[in-house]
Amino acid sequence: MAFALETERLIVRLFTEEDIPTFIEMHIKPEVNLYLPKRSPEEHRTFLLEAISRGNVPLNRWVMEEKATGNFIGSCLLREFNAGDPEVIEIGYSIDTPYWGKGYGTEMVHALKAYAFTLPQTKKLAAVTVKENIASQAVLLKAGLKAKGTVTRYPETLELAYFECGAE
Numbered sequence: 665m666a667f668a669l670e671t672e673r674l675i676v677r678l679f680t681e682e683d684i685p686t687f688i689e690m691h692i693k694p695e696v697n698l699y700l701p702k703r704s705p706e707e708h709r710t711f712l713l714e715a716i717s718r719g720n721v722p723l724n725r726w727v728m729e730e731k732a733t734g735n736f737i738g739s740c741l742l743r744e745f746n747a748g749d750p751e752v753i754e755i756g757y758s759i760d761t762p763y764w765g766k767g768y769g770t771e772m773v774h775a776l777k778a779y780a781f782t783l784p785q786t787k788k789l790a791a792v793t794v795k796e797n798i799a800s801q802a803v804l805l806k807a808g809l810k811a812k813g814t815v816t817r818y819p820e821t822l823e824l825a826y827f828e829c830g831a832e
Contacts, residue, residue: 773807792824
């Protein structure tokens with residue numbers, strides 16, 4: 665059975681090649697891309713094709729769609745926070761502008777957090793944001809992660825706000 669999570673208003677599912685143009689269209693918007701690593705459309709295509717090729721695995725990148733309409737509203741991911749350390753799982757997401765401020769981010773983080781702690785290796789869930797990304801930080805706090813200072817990443821030159829939580 666293919667990976668899928670459902671919440672009251674969202675479906676989180678595997679990417680397909682048909683999702684790639686919509687994902688790229690969302691990520692070329694300056695507002696969406698403001699706090700994300702800058703990538704070309706071809707770079708986005710490449711890493712989405714990698715996610716698609718991984719298929720139904722416990723850690724991957726997925727589509728978020730609105731349950732009521734089937735609209736693509738963004739993407740989310742779970743991955744090892746530090747490659748080779750399977751105990752700390754990172755959550756990440758991006759949401760298209762028409763869906764900002766509607767609680768979808770918090771709803772998705774709650775669902776992925778619950779799912780991550782069903783994986784036997786997960787001891788902690790972590791997330792990072794650019795320090796100026798107050799809206800995403802609020803989402804993480806509402807979903808039960810705690811601010812834990814900063815970490816340096818990408819590629820060890822960017823200081824980011826760091827959040828984490830353990831199993832509840």
